[in-house]
Amino acid sequence: MKTKLATVLPIMVLLGACYPKGPDYVEDADVVATSYDVKYDFKAKSTFAMPDKIVVDVSIDRGDTTYEYMLPAFATPILGAIQSDMEKYGWQRVDIDEDPDVVLTPAGISSTTYFYSYWYDWWYYGWGWYYPPYYTVSSYTTGTLIMVLSDPSQAANSPIRRSPAVWTAAGNGLLTGYYDVSRATDAIHQAFAQSPYLKTN
Structure with missing residues (x-):
């Protein structure tokens, strides 16, 4: 998990910096x-191999770990899109106990971005004119x-015995607005389209 976070965090910083003043539409956050x-x-x-x-x-x-999972209504088409694109690139899906060459692990996270602004206006208050600042705060989630694609066979070469990520994709803005799952599947297709090196054939 630490290895994956170390890979993903720089991407998240990049994605979060794309709209410092906030997007006009939810689709503007799709990166x-x-x-x-x-x-x-x-x-x-x-x-x-990948989870269901x-x-x-x-x-x-x-010491007890509890996982929360994406609702099947959203997870099923997302997982289907991932498997379809992997197969188009020549990969064959197998069970985790069949010693797969790589393991593809999808995950969903949410974050809230806050942005602040202020402006001045002229007011007459008792002894004279002045311009008090007005502060506003907005946010979007x-x-x-x-x-994350990792190779289990490389875990032995890791000092923490964890498989390093050989490919990482992050699609931002996918679970906002009206939860249009097609935005998620479009981003998956885009991730594979810009990763032709994943092709095995």
Whole structure:
């Protein structure tokens, strides 16, 4: 998890900086960013595994870990789009116990961005004119779908025995507004379209 966060956080900072004053429309927050390990040989791999659920929150209480999952109405088409694009690139999905070459882990997170503004106006108050500042604060919440592709065989080479991410994709603004799942699937297709190196054929 720490390895994945270290990879994802710079992307999140980039995504969050795209609209410092806030978007005019929810679609304006739709940004897709991808990164990959340039030394990794994707063409030498062919099988992948991924879960049937999408984690959206994790809580740890006294050592007990509880996961919150995305509702099936949204998760099912999202997972279907991911599998379809992987298969179009020549990958074959297998169960996790079938020793897959790579593991694709999707997750959803949400964040709220606040932005502040102020302006001055002239007022006459008792002893003279002055211009008091008026402060306003607004916010918007965006959801981000993250896809992390990792190679389990590389865990042995990690000092913390965790598989490093060989490909990471983050689509910002996907779970806002009217929860139009087509915005999420469009971002998934875009992530794969800008990652032709994932092709195995």
